[in-house]
Amino acid sequence: MNTEMAISATAISKFYQDKKALDNLSFEIMKGSLFGFIGPDGAGKTSLFRILNSLLIPDEGKANILGFDTVKDYRQIRRIIGYMPGKFSLYQDLTVEENLKFFAGIFNSTISKNYHLIEDIYNHIEPFKNRKAGQLSGGMKQKLALSCALIHKPEVLILDEPTTGVDAVSRGEFWEMLQKLKSQNITILVSTPYMDEASLCDEVALMQEGKIMQRATPEKIIEAFEQTLWSVQSDNMFKLLSHLNDLPEIKLAYRSGDHICFIPEMLTFEEKKLLDHLEKIGHQSLHIRQIEPTIEDSFIFHMQSQN
């Protein structure tokens, strides 16, 4: 595996007026990896990406991409990166093909030159190439945007929340494409608010309030989750959640799909006692079982324990 660094950042901070958007971030990302920044809205993911792609200047610290400083060498950086902003930013009144042509043109490239790179992606939208970009579905828009970001064969691809607002099937397809691009030795940075996407990255960093809370491979993150996780259901889920949160022996309870997950304070947790208590205060048809934690649970736990 390639051990060279594609991106390195040292002590980056960014302020908007008095608000700290990024707080002393340092990290390195290896060449050819698919790196995910996971975090809720407002965690600072977009600000970080804009600093890395040279659109913003950090107030403190510095970063470089493939040895180019993001402030000083911004011209070189802009030649080697592909960037897809969080907001759909293609021309809605131009057709699919016109958009692609235009973006190839401004990077001094042509569609045919790098067609092999975008082929798999563009195949999905080629039947609609004469349709205006504004009339595409969310998933197709993102595929077009990705094609446009790739058309000049960038060495580093920076994708800001590419799957936000995209249906589950398209999201899956999108991630498959990223895996394929990775095999072309393109370093990919991707941010997402969806924690289930974290497991698809080589490595993830959990961001919250401008800080990186945790950074590891998805497997390591699950391993590092040294808690027991329980799932419980009852006839009144709404009350159940608040009841659980009121109990001192429960560290954290949150809703997850059709059940409620909770983490007890002690590893030696007696579910019988809890069931008795819940029945006493009126819950019926209770089901409780211990479950395997996912990366999502690990993140939720991390984020909550910081607050």
Add this chain to the structure above:
Amino acid sequence: MKGFVIKEFLHIFRDFRTLLILFGMPIAQVLLFGFAITNEINHASIAVFDKARDSKSLELQQKLTASGYFDINMQLDNTKAIEKAFRSGKVKEVVVIPPQFGKTLDLGQQTTIQLINDASDPNTANLISSYTSAILRDFAADANPQSTLLPVATETTMLYNPELKGVFMFVPGTITVLLMLVSAMMTSISIAREKEMGTMEVLLISPLKPYQIILGKVLPYVVFSFVNASVILLMAYTIFEMPVNGSLMLLLAETLLFILMALAMGLFISTVSNSQQTAMLLSMFALMLPTILLSGFVFPVENMPLALQWLSHIMPSKWFIIIVKSIMLKGLGIAYIWQETLIILAMAVIFILLSIKKFEVRLNLK
């Protein structure tokens, strides 16, 4: 670069509303401003060619000035000087007092005073001549109260625009307003749109240099503005039979210069506004209204309060209207309008420099 220009043209052609503004505007504006607006006159500057130079003629001049409507800015001494006075643009009317004026009046005979007006602005010309006539009648009645016959007759000549066609006034104004609208507003909006839609982020991240982005944006609008100006001129020439007395080439060159200036202003506006709405409002209030109100297009600058007159000097449109009128109506060459040309050129350079300086290669988030 080429791709960029093609893209801009596509934007314009795809947007029905933009097209409507671009091509529906000339007709609508010419019709709208065709209904001329009347105004009061106030300290209009006039010249007097006094052939009599006697006490009665001096009395008459005093009466004209005392009215408050007129300022006598020039005393002329030959017929040729009349033409020169008008060309200088400093006087709106020349009053020619015949020789032996006082003697003729004293004898109780009728005498004729000639009023020559600069009718390239027909409303003002009409107003000035009728005010003058009224004062002259008053003067004559005082001089010879018993007479039933009016001893002073006036004879009015309208120079440059003998038929007093309002079109002659509003065509230059319409061209100016329209070029302002198309050039400044459209460019500023189209750049602001890129910012608003987030596409600016992608353009910035590309290897395009700022001047390439700016040129790519501006070029299509230069073409459209120029086409528009030509359409209005053609309309003026064919429908309203407005003459082009001066050089057509000079007129087109000056138009191009003004377009450049307006585009530079539009660029500047776009560098300070982050949304289409801001760009639009800024263009409306900072460019359109002053262009219409302060350029002398609708209201004569001479009748404005002093502060507004000063303000009108920094309106590029004022100078352009003077240029267009001079070329089309008076048939003047560059020798007479180089100052106005220079002012517009200077403004263009200032705005271009300002916008290049303000154009940011990065995002400006506050």
